[in-house]
Each structure stands twice: as structure tokens, then as C-alpha cells.
Amino acid sequence: MSSIIKSPWVIHYDGSSCNGCDIEVLAALTPRFDVERFGIINTGNPKHADIFLVTGSVNEQNIPIVKNIYEQMPDPKVVIAIGICAATGGIFKECYNVQGGVGEVIPVDVYVPGCAARPEAIIDGVVKALGILQKKQEEWKAKVS
Amino acid sequence: MSTSCLTSGLLYLLLAPLIGGLIAGLDRIISARMQTRVGPPIWQPFYDVCKLFSKEHLVVNRSQTLFVFGLFIFMIITGLLFFTGYDLLLVIFAFTLASILLILAAYKAGSPYSFIGAERELMQMMAYEPMVLLVPIGIYMVTKTFSVAEIVKYETPLIYYLPGVFIGLLHILTIKFRKSPFDLSSTHHAHQELVKGLTTEFSGPSLALIEITHWYENVLLLGIIFLFFAPIPWVGVLAALLIYFLEIMIDNSFARMKWEFLLKSSWWMALVFGGGNILLLMLLKR
Numbered sequence: 001m002s003s004i005i006k007s008p009w010v011i012h013y014d015g016s017s018c019n020g021c022d023i024e025v026l027a028a029l030t031p032r033f034d035v036e037r038f039g040i041i042n043t044g045n046p047k048h049a050d051i052f053l054v055t056g057s058v059n060e061q062n063i064p065i066v067k068n069i070y071e072q073m074p075d076p077k078v079v080i081a082i083g084i085c086a087a088t089g090g091i092f093k094e095c096y097n098v099q100g101g102v103g104e105v106i107p108v109d110v111y112v113p114g115c116a117a118r119p120e121a122i123i124d125g126v127v128k129a130l131g132i133l134q135k136k137q138e139e140w141k142a143k144v145s
Numbered sequence: 146m147s148t149s150c151l152t153s154g155l156l157y158l159l160l161a162p163l164i165g166g167l168i169a170g171l172d173r174i175i176s177a178r179m180q181t182r183v184g185p186p187i188w189q190p191f192y193d194v195c196k197l198f199s200k201e202h203l204v205v206n207r208s209q210t211l212f213v214f215g216l217f218i219f220m221i222i223t224g225l226l227f228f229t230g231y232d233l234l235l236v237i238f239a240f241t242l243a244s245i246l247l248i249l250a251a252y253k254a255g256s257p258y259s260f261i262g263a264e265r266e267l268m269q270m271m272a273y274e275p276m277v278l279l280v281p282i283g284i285y286m287v288t289k290t291f292s293v294a295e296i297v298k299y300e301t302p303l304i305y306y307l308p309g310v311f312i313g314l315l316h317i318l319t320i321k322f323r324k325s326p327f328d329l330s331s332t333h334h335a336h337q338e339l340v341k342g343l344t345t346e347f348s349g350p351s352l353a354l355i356e357i358t359h360w361y362e363n364v365l366l367l368g369i370i371f372l373f374f375a376p377i378p379w380v381g382v383l384a385a386l387l388i389y390f391l392e393i394m395i396d397n398s399f400a401r402m403k404w405e406f407l408l409k410s411s412w413w414m415a416l417v418f419g420g421g422n423i424l425l426l427m428l429l430k431r
């Protein structure tokens with residue numbers, strides 16, 4: 001089995017979320033859910049990360065930042081949009097500065113619904129992303145070699 | 146060089162990454178239990194390193210890779226010099242060179258995070274270097290030799306003569322193991338913070354190599370602890386493991402200190418315990 005699914009390191013970026021989804025992401029790291037059991041580390045560094053967790057919608061201010069983080073991550077990588085805001089813009093959709101979901105800017109692999117998304121749902125989303133990650137790794141290896 | 150020295154050198158080369166990785170895995174489990182978490186499986190550090198090797202290698206500056214590779218090679222050479230029973234002074238110098246290469250690699254990237262990480266690592270070196278030099282001096286005053294092979298054969302455990310030097314060494318080991326009050330440049334925990342600065346700009350295989358180097362380094366440091374109990378080998382092994390456990394406990398129960406405290410405390414410990422011990426030896430043991 002490939003080692004990438006046993007050691008998925010995540011980076012978490014807060015777009016323009018209300019902080020609800022962020023708290024839930026961080027809750028997954030607490031002793032109650034303890035995602036380190038699965039080797040998940042919240043790296044906070046795009047160059048170390050395999051999974052990009054985005055909460056909140058994208059707006060004019062953070063589009064370059066989201067793109068920058070995505071491009072700095074080494075291949076293979078996956079993106080998870082957490083919460084309704086990250087999926088479509090959610091309740092902030094009508095705001096003058098909001099573009100919509102994260103999918104407008106970078107390719108998203110997994111959408112985790114909920115307002116706020118529950119920690120269980122987030123962990124579920126990450127597990128789903130692991131399958132995609134493995135597939136992407138195989139594709140990437142075939143492309144490189 | 147005798148065959149036993151050669152075998153121990155070879156064993157180090159092959160087993161150090163395994164032992165270092167296992168210790169790192171245990172460390173993560175014990176730390177997790179101390180925080181009432183379950184923690185990752187014991188093989189987790191190996192999964193991490195395997196994964197890092199299979200990722201894309203993003204390089205900011207090509208000489209960066211060269212330095213990381215140099216760090217890896219020199220750390221192995223340092224360990225080999227120690228475990229084949231060469232000169233302790235040579236071991237210390239090679240060790241310093243390896244640490245310098247890591248700092249140079251971090252300086253290469255030009256990102257502020259990695260820059261500050263490198264600066265903090267330099268600060269840490271400044272803090273632990275005096276004590277690192279006092280260790281061979283103290284050992285020489287007791288055994289009248291720098292050769293590790295001879296030191297191991299010395300009949301009484303060095304800890305009898307050098308308890309002060311040993312305490313001073315323990316203090317700087319916290320820095321070298323990258324444990325909490327003194328993990329300013331790189332740490333095992335706060336991955337999102339500036340204290341992870343040193344490794345910010347490394348990705349994939351480079352980062353894996355740095356991790357493996359850290360395992361080699363840890364085994365070497367445990368070997369130096371063993372040296373103080375060498376005549377009774379099982380006590381030596383037990384002491385090394387116990388001290389590592391103590392470091393984990395300190396790691397989980399102390400807040401991170403500022404660099405001023407790091408520098409002052411390290412130098413004072415070196416002066417009072419290391420220097421005091423050596424002064425007493427000079428007066429009592431002629």
C-alpha cells in the first residue's frame with residue numbers, strides 16, 4: 001500500500017469563513033477526535049502539505065493567496081472545500097466582494113457540506129480525499145517517468 | 146582498527162535509522178498519551194519519510210539540495226567516527242560541521258521564515274557549543290585519552306567523576322533533541338508556527354533526508370550518554386532510554402522559552418556544572 005495515504009499532511013486556509021468551520025477543523029485535532037491517529041499533521045506549510053483544506057468563500061482579496069498556496073504544494077495534492085461557504089459562497093454569496101466557492105479559483109476534489117461542517121464529516125472528507133490522493137499519485141508517477 | 150570497532154560502525158550505519166525512527170515513533174505515542182490522545186502508530190515516522198521520498202521535489206535554490214546532502218553525509222561520518230572508536234574531538238568537530246551545513250541550507254532559500262529559523266539555529270549553536278567542548282575535556286581529564294575506543298575500556302563509569310559535566314550535557318541535549326523549552330528553530334509539535342522555520346523551504350526528498358539525519362543524530366547523542374556508563378552496558382542503555390523519556394516529559398510540560406533564557410541558562414549551566422566539575426577534577430585528581 002502506498003505510504004501517502006498513511007501520512008497525509010494538511011494545510012488549512014481560512015478564506016472568508018465566519019470561523020465556524022475553522023473551529024471544527026481544529027476540533028478534529030483535539031484529543032476527542034485526534035486525527036494524528038491516522039498520521040494526519042496540520043503543517044501550516046504548503047511545501048510540506050498533501051491536502052489543502054479551505055474554509056470559507058473566496059473574495060477579491062484572497063484569490064491570489066489561495067492560488068499561491070495551491071501552486072506551492074508539491075504534487076500529488078488534493079483540495080477539500082469545507083463548509084457551504086467554500087462550496088458555493090454560502091450565506092456570503094451575495095456580498096459585493098465574494099466570488100463564490102473555492103472551485104472558482106482552484107480545482108476542488110472533495111466537498112464537505114455543512115454549516116458548520118462537523119468534525120466527523122471533515123474526517124470523512126479527508127478519508128475520501130485519500131483515495132483520490134492515491135490515484136493522483138499513480139497518475140503523477142506515470143507522468144513523471 | 147579492530148574488527149569489533151568495524152562491526153559497531155557498520156551496525157550504526159544500518160541500524161541507526163531504524164532505532165532512531167522507532168524512538169521517534171515511540172516519542173510521538175508517549176507524547177500523545179501525555180496529552181490524553183491515542184497517537185499515531187509506532188511506524189508513523191517511517192510512513193512519513195517514505196511518503197516524502199515519493200513526493201515532488203520542489204527546490205528553491207539548487208545549492209540547497211547540495212547542503213542537505215552534505216548534512217546527511219557529515220552526520221553519518223560523525224556517527225561512524227564515534228561508533229568506530231575514533232577521536233572524540235574529531236567527532237565534535239564533524240558534528241559542528243554537519244550542524245553548520247543545515248544552517249547554510251536554510252539560509253539559501255531567502256524566505257523570511259527559513260531565514261529566522263537559520264538565525265535561531267545559530268543562536269542555539271552558540272548556546273550549546275561551550276558545553277559540547279567541555280564534555281571531551283572532562284573525559285580527557287579522567288581517562289587521559291580522546292579515543293572513544295579507549296574511553297569505553299576505562300574501568301570506572303565516567304559518571305562518578307563527571308556528574309557536573311553530565312548535568313550540563315543533559316541541559317544542552319534538550320536543545321539537540323529539539324525538545325520544548327528550547328525548540329526555537331525546529332520542533333516536533335508546532336508545525337504552523339515560526340518555530341518550524343528551519344525546514345520551511347524544504348519539501349519532499351530533502352525534508353525526508355533531514356528527518357533521517359535527525360534520527361542518526363539522536364542515536365549518536367544517546368551513544369554519548371552511554372559513554373558515561375560504558376563499563377556496565379545495560380545501565381548505559383537504560384540510562385540513555387530513561388533520559389530520552391525524561392526529555393519527552395520535559396517537552397510536554399514546559400512552555401517554549403525566549404532565546405535570551407536559552408543562551409543565559411546554557412552558558413551558566415556550562416560554567417557552573419561543567420566548569421565547576423572540571424575545576425574540582427583539577428584540584429582533586431592529579
Ligand code: SF4
Pocket residue numbers: 016017018019020021022055056082083084085086090091114115116117
Ligand atoms: S459554512 Fe457556515 S460555519 Fe462554515 S464558514 Fe460558512 S457560514 Fe461559517
